[in-house]
Amino acid sequence: MTVPSTPGGVLPSEVVAALAQAAAMQATPEVLYDLIRRQTERLVDAEAFYLALWDPQTEIIHFVAHHDRGELEGAFDHPLSDGPTSWVIRNERSLRFDADRPLPTASRGSVFGSPERSVSGAHVPVKFGDRLVGVLSAQSYRAGRFPDEAVQVLEALAAHAGVALEAGRLARAAQADREAAGAELAAMGELRAQLDRRLRELDALRRTAHELAGTADAQATMRYVAEEGMRLFEATHAGVVLIDVAHRTVRHAVAINLSPEYTSAMDAAFFGLRYAELLLGGEVVTVPNARERVIPGLTEHILAAGFVSVIALPLTFGEEVIGVLAFGHDRPRSWEPEEIALARAFADQAALAIGKARLLDTVTRAKTEWQVVFDAAPSGLAIVDAAGNVARGNRALARLTNVPLAGLNGRALASLFPEWPWGAEDPLPQARSGITVSRLMPVSAGRVLVITLAPESDGRVVAVLDDVTREQEALEALRRSEGRFRALVAAAPVAILTLDRDGTVNAVNAAATSLLGVSPGGAMVPLAELLVPGERAHVEAHLAAAFAGETRECLARLRRPDGAVREAHLVAVPLEERGGVRTVLALARDVTDEQALREQVAHAEKMVALGQLVSGVAHEINNPLAGITALAEALAVDEHDEGTERILDTIRREAGRAARIVQGLLLFSRQRPLERRDVDLNALVREVVAVAPPGEVSWILDLAPSLPSVGADPDQVIQVVRNLVRNGTQAMAGRPAPVGRIRTWVESDVVCCEILDQGSGIAPDVLGRIFEPFFTTKAAGEGTGLGLSISHGIVRAHGGEIRAQNRPEGGARFWFELPHATPSRPR
Ligand code: ADP
Numbered sequence: 001m002t003v004p005s006t007p008g009g010v011l012p013s014e015v016v017a018a019l020a021q022a023a024a025m026q027a028t029p030e031v032l033y034d035l036i037r038r039q040t041e042r043l044v045d046a047e048a049f050y051l052a053l054w055d056p057q058t059e060i061i062h063f064v065a066h067h068d069r070g071e072l073e074g075a076f077d078h079p080l081s082d083g084p085t086s087w088v089i090r091n092e093r094s095l096r097f098d099a100d101r102p103l104p105t106a107s108r109g110s111v112f113g114s115p116e117r118s119v120s121g122a123h124v125p126v127k128f129g130d131r132l133v134g135v136l137s138a139q140s141y142r143a144g145r146f147p148d149e150a151v152q153v154l155e156a157l158a159a160h161a162g163v164a165l166e167a168g169r170l171a172r173a174a175q176a177d178r179e180a181a182g183a184e185l186a187a188m189g190e191l192r193a194q195l196d197r198r199l200r201e202l203d204a205l206r207r208t209a210h211e212l213a214g215t216a217d218a219q220a221t222m223r224y225v226a227e228e229g230m231r232l233f234e235a236t237h238a239g240v241v242l243i244d245v246a247h248r249t250v251r252h253a254v255a256i257n258l259s260p261e262y263t264s265a266m267d268a269a270f271f272g273l274r275y276a277e278l279l280l281g282g283e284v285v286t287v288p289n290a291r292e293r294v295i296p297g298l299t300e301h302i303l304a305a306g307f308v309s310v311i312a313l314p315l316t317f318g319e320e321v322i323g324v325l326a327f328g329h330d331r332p333r334s335w336e337p338e339e340i341a342l343a344r345a346f347a348d349q350a351a352l353a354i355g356k357a358r359l360l361d362t363v364t365r366a367k368t369e370w371q372v373v374f375d376a377a378p379s380g381l382a383i384v385d386a387a388g389n390v391a392r393g394n395r396a397l398a399r400l401t402n403v404p405l406a407g408l409n410g411r412a413l414a415s416l417f418p419e420w421p422w423g424a425e426d427p428l429p430q431a432r433s434g435i436t437v438s439r440l441m442p443v444s445a446g447r448v449l450v451i452t453l454a455p456e457s458d459g460r461v462v463a464v465l466d467d468v469t470r471e472q473e474a475l476e477a478l479r480r481s482e483g484r485f486r487a488l489v490a491a492a493p494v495a496i497l498t499l500d501r502d503g504t505v506n507a508v509n510a511a512a513t514s515l516l517g518v519s520p521g522g523a524m525v526p527l528a529e530l531l532v533p534g535e536r537a538h539v540e541a542h543l544a545a546a547f548a549g550e551t552r553e554c555l556a557r558l559r560r561p562d563g564a565v566r567e568a569h570l571v572a573v574p575l576e577e578r579g580g581v582r583t584v585l586a587l588a589r590d591v592t593d594e595q596a597l598r599e600q601v602a603h604a605e606k607m608v609a610l611g612q613l614v615s616g617v618a619h620e621i622n623n624p625l626a627g628i629t630a631l632a633e634a635l636a637v638d639e640h641d642e643g644t645e646r647i648l649d650t651i652r653r654e655a656g657r658a659a660r661i662v663q664g665l666l667l668f669s670r671q672r673p674l675e676r677r678d679v680d681l682n683a684l685v686r687e688v689v690a691v692a693p694p695g696e697v698s699w700i701l702d703l704a705p706s707l708p709s710v711g712a713d714p715d716q717v718i719q720v721v722r723n724l725v726r727n728g729t730q731a732m733a734g735r736p737a738p739v740g741r742i743r744t745w746v747e748s749d750v751v752c753c754e755i756l757d758q759g760s761g762i763a764p765d766v767l768g769r770i771f772e773p774f775f776t777t778k779a780a781g782e783g784t785g786l787g788l789s790i791s792h793g794i795v796r797a798h799g800g801e802i803r804a805q806n807r808p809e810g811g812a813r814f815w816f817e818l819p820h821a822t823p824s825r826p827r
Helices: 013-024 029-043 084-091 148-214 218-233 260-272 274-280 299-305 337-376 395-401 427-432 469-491 510-516 533-547 592-637 642-669 681-690 714-731 787-797
Strands: 048-055 060-068 071-073 076-079 095-097 120-128 131-140 237-244 249-256 285-287 309-317 320-329 380-384 390-393 437-442 448-455 461-467 495-500 504-507 524-526 552-559 565-577 580-590 677-679 698-702 710-712 739-747 750-756 801-806 812-819
Touching: 013 029, 013 148, 029 048, 029 060, 029 131, 029 148, 060 084, 084 095, 084 120, 084 131, 120 148, 131 148, 148 218, 218 237, 218 249, 218 320, 218 337, 237 260, 249 260, 260 274, 260 299, 274 285, 274 309, 274 320, 309 337, 320 337, 380 395, 390 395, 395 461, 427 437, 427 448, 427 461, 495 510, 495 565, 504 510, 510 580, 533 552, 533 565, 533 580, 565 592, 592 642, 592 787, 677 681, 677 714, 681 698, 681 714, 681 739, 681 750, 710 714, 710 812, 714 739, 714 750, 714 787, 714 812, 787 801, 787 812
Parallel strands: 698 739
Antiparallel strands: 048 060, 048 131, 060 071, 060 076, 095 120, 120 131, 237 249, 237 320, 285 309, 309 320, 380 390, 380 461, 437 448, 448 461, 495 504, 495 580, 504 524, 552 565, 565 580, 677 710, 739 750, 750 812, 801 812
16 A cells, blocks of 8 residues: 655654554544544644544545544544535535635634634545545634644644555455455355255155165165164154054154164054044154153154154155154154255155065065965966967976976977867967957877867967866766766656756656657646546645655646546655755556556455355245245146236246346355366357347457367356346447447457447546445346456456456447456466
8 A cells, every 4th residue: 555645744653653653553533533632632732623524435434533622522424514524525525614704605614513613724625546535624612723733733633644544445455354254164164064954855765765675685674764764854763654554553664773662562552542634644743852652552662763753755656654663762852844855855766666566575575476386286387478389387387298397498388288179270360369268188098188278378278188088087987877867867767857846857768758648759747637636736745845844745647638537656755956956756657557456456356255155145035935936836736816926926027137147146156166168259149139139239249260269167257248248239229220339459478358338438437346246226126236246257268358448439438358368367
């Protein structure tokens, strides 16, 4: 800095030295004021003094201080005015006033607030170079105190003051600059620290993200997150808790500096905590001082764990909160929003990695399980690629194909088998087109495989192979056994039927079709049609019980489509199926002949007993009857009056009738052996018809020309023919021009004779009784009821049969058969 020249030599050297020193020491305006005032008082006779600084920027005059008759007044500011200080500032020249030299300004000002005005004085500009920096003024209450010399001294002092003021100002400005620079530096340091921290945090985040992106192990990931977070937040405790919201379970997967007692207590209490809801809602929870709260059951564990403050961060994966990441500090700690935001960013990264790792874990486990199942499956499995080669095969496939496991991959599927037998019918392309195909495939040593090819994606096919040799053998055996069973059923002498709930009967075997009288093709018959009306109710009741699960048996009379009635013994067995009994199996035996035989035996026994009785009675009656007849004959020889003659005639007639009855009875009960001869049945028929009363009935004979003779007692056989002809004649009595018909024919080993009439037939309710002795429907005197029973006895004695039937066109049909070849054939 160049020191401006001072007005020449007006100042003593010690004053100059003091001012120079002040300048060198960069004194403040206040210090300088004091120095200049003291020097002024030494050199000038003044009672008042002031120093003002001019700031051209603000146009404010700063009065540093002033003295007035020994009184010091403090600083004040004042704007430019029309006073003497402002005049000096405006004109930059000194202004002197005295009693005879008034001020050129409008006001003298009341610069120092004194009511008394100074009389003489000077105001001089303080300049540094050309620049005005202030105004210095000294004044006196007396006139004539400021001659030119005094003004020069003041100007010299002002010159030095200007330098010193500027030096001080510059020095202070420099200082202020230095200080400002220092503050800036300090601020920069803080920024730098923040930047460092942010960089560290970013680095931790970056490293975490990087580390986590590569990790596939959920447990390791969680551990890494906990440890890295502890470093980042300088935490002393950390935990990762996994939450299964669906099952409301919680598990500490990672616990650092946390005892098992704490973690298990926390896991158990979690869902009951107030914070749980916030965390599950995705909010961060901070507890600056955990010791200020009491959580029943947890507080003691928290105290034992040793952490004081906690931050708990939800781990959100997708939409779901999968866990909580928590850091603890062993001192109270509050969290700034920025820190929380950082912690949240960190937790989000971690959640992403944990979620991903958990997903990967699940997928990996599923894949491993799939591989284990695939490899260990009992069926041969192969994944066949689009080229038809095995991409992966299992051990069972290796076993089935006799190819080592290692050799399976890459081989064409068809090449694994000695022959792939389908040629153009190859199932592989079919499966590739989207259809699942199953085929039987005979392989070596009589073995049979079943191969199933199921389409997969991208032209791949899954092949499943099973060795079904044993099943095939079993199937074959089953087929054979079923065949035998079928043959057995078909040939069984017992009719086998099935009955359905809808009331249809199905004939299963030949015996059944013959029993029902249906053709084998149309074997389904409604049950209702099959049963004789009177039988329906009780048979249906038995069948209902069978449908309810009971085995029942009963007798049933069946009417066949041809009208014939057969009696059957039924055993109805329920066939249990899934969902109950839907079908009843019935075993039926035709017992018609058996029944007839039983009836015949009973009849024969009855006949024998009756014969004995009748024979005894007849013999007893015969003798008195012979006496009555003889006596009546004897009396008839004599002459009698007309009345007596009539009585005798009646006696003779009735006795004759009684004798005939007795003869009939004896005939019926006769037990004498048959006197067999070769008998021509046709001749017997002609003989009977020849003696029949003429004109009553025309008998048409249809006699087989070469009828073999039968070994029979002709007297008895003619009796049979006579009885049947008589009955036919009686049945047609009263009809106009009645015609009867007699036919003979031969049938294997029997000779048959049939007598047909045009009468009214036999009433159904008596049809079963007409062969009983003394059964008659005729009026007393017309019939004895013995004709048919005697005939029956005779025919049976010859080993033959006699039957009666109503003719569909009306009238009755009687026929009997006698054995012709071997008379003694047992029947
Ligand atoms: P009777 O002729 O004395 O009655 P039968 O033993 O010969 O005794 O016959 C028994 C019954 O059989 C007869 O009463 C009659 O009801 C019935 N009957 C026999 N033959 C015929 C026939 N041709 N047509 C109708 N009913 C007959």
